[in-house]
Amino acid sequence: MEFFKEILTIIVGILIALYINNWNEDRKDAKYINKIFVSMDKELKESNDDIKKKMPQQQTLIDTLGFYKKNDSISIFDVMMKVNGVQIPQIRISSWKAISSSKIELLEYERVSALANIEEQKELLLSKTQYLMNFLYPNIKDTSFDKKELIMFMMKDIMVTERDLQKEIEMAIQD
Template sequence: MKGELKGLLKEIISITIGILIALYINNWNEDRKDSNYITNISASIHKELSETREDIDKKIVQQRMLIDTLNFYRKDDQMSLDKVITKAKGIFIPSIRINSWKAIANSKIELMDYSTVSTLADIEEQKELLKIKSEKLLDYLFANYRKTGEEQKEFMQILMSEIISTETFLKESIDKIIKEGKSLEK
């Protein structure tokens, strides 16, 4: 009976050790997969944010040119808003790319550093705010595109300035992530 008990105990210990080793290997493998995922998604997020930042820089220059053109023709009652916009070569709004962020936010957000998650969430909110401000600008322009008054031109300058302020905040948030150059991993 003692011999059977010893044999059974040895079997239980060897099975337990085998299970523990299998669990350790499985956890190690999952950690490795998560690390690879974060590395890849981090590179993708950084690429999108770099492209977004470049686009914002280009569009702000064009938007300031529109503001200057509006200011130049502010008192000219022969120049309607649509003519001023044509002179300035149009209205430009940057494209804010955050697809990779949305992908990880919907799946493995717990693997990311909290401050980075917070900054990326701010970028997403500012993207929505920029969209709203842009829509307001277009609504205003649609209702007033033939107007030539100084007040209409000044109000459009204000709307454009508001868009630029949102883009500037976006740039600062993007720079916070890009310049730190850190991984998004915890």
Template sequence: MKKKIKAFVKEIVTIIVGILIALWINNWNENRKDKKYIHHITTSINKELSETRDDIINNIATQKSLIDTLDFYKKEDKISLFDILKKVNGINIPSIKINSWKAISNSKIELMEYDKVSTMANIEEQRELLKMKSQNLMNFIYPNTNETGIDKKELLKLMILDIINTELAIQKQINGITTDSAN
């Protein structure tokens, strides 16, 4: 009976050791896959944010040109909002790219560091705010394209300045996260 117990314990220990080794290998493999996934998604997020930052910089320059043009023509009652917008080639709003962020936020968000998650969530909120402000701007411009009054020109200027402030906030968030990723 003693031999049977020893044999049984020996078999159980062998099975348990085998299971533990299999679990360790599985965990190691999953961690390796997760690290590879995070590396790819982080690279993709950084590329999108870099493109977004460049787009913001270019659009702010155009928007400042619109503000200067509005200031220059604000007292000209023969120059409409449409004429001013035509002089600066219209209004441009940057494209805030966060597709990679949305992919990870819907699947393996727990693999990312809290600071990056928080910053990306803030960028997403700012993106929605920018979208809302842009829509309000369009809702203002379309019925007022033929307006020539100083009050409409000033209101358009204020709306563009508000949009620029939101873009600068997004740019600041992007600079913070891309600087952290470089370290």
């Protein structure tokens, strides 16, 4: 009987230690998640602000290309110089990348889904921007109507992606 009391005391001690350890881990995880959320919200707000800042500049590029597209004495380079080049927003998602590679299980599904959508939209924006740049550089001295119009189309397509990204960001910030 004495043996069972000692065993029971040891088992209760182990269970208490496990409970305290789990409680401490949960507390640390909650603190970590709170810091990540603060950081994510800050990054998303900065990204959203950058989109809002760059879209009028992009519209100016489209309008300027439209104004000069029939003028074969004005090159794409000339237009780019008039509007200070192509302005693309910077989308910041470092906090999401950090948690998605380590403790993603701590986030609720809706938050994971929203942030994954933002990451996909960011990749799509990068892809479209890269495609535009790959087209621009070899054609920078071109003065043709068709190429100016194609750049306008690509910029409009980039802006559609930015608007979609902006909607995703605004929904994620509200959560």
